[in-house]
Amino acid sequence: MNKRRHKRVPISATATLRFKEGNETQSVQTMAASIALGGIGVYSDNPVEIETDVSITIDFISSDGMIKSSSTEGRVVYDKTIGTMHFIGIQFDEELNAENQPALYEHLQKILSWNQ
Numbered sequence: 001m002n003k004r005r006h007k008r009v010p011i012s013a014t015a016t017l018r019f020k021e022g023n024e025t026q027s028v029q030t031m032a033a034s035i036a037l038g039g040i041g042v043y044s045d046n047p048v049e050i051e052t053d054v055s056i057t058i059d060f061i062s063s064d065g066m067i068k069s070s071s072t073e074g075r076v077v078y079d080k081t082i083g084t085m086h087f088i089g090i091q092f093d094e095e096l097n098a099e100n101q102p103a104l105y106e107h108l109q110k111i112l113s114w115n116q
Contacts, residue, residue, distance in 0.1 A: 052076045
């Protein structure tokens with residue numbers, strides 16, 4: 001049974017995760033696997049501890065072929081090793097919305113409408 005509130009869809013994007021580790025701010029580059037209004041799944045060469053609060057900058061290719069950027073906050077809820085990679089699940093602090101992430105929200109709504 002799927003407990004997710006929102007449908008996940010694939011996305012062509014990178015995501016930069018920034019978070020505190022001790023007294024230092026870390027920055028990890030990732031490739032996005034899928035996204036939903038409530039979170040994102042990414043692949044990374046580096047692990048990120050579960051329950052780490054992260055700032056996320058998502059650079060994506062929109063349906064018009066332009067590269068756009070959007071930022072939000074979240075928390076790591078999953079980190080699974082697959083070979084030498086890590087699949088990291090991040091739950092957003094608040095759902096993506098038209099006010100705070102207009103370009104990404106619009107892009108996600110277009111993708112969701114294609115699948116109906």
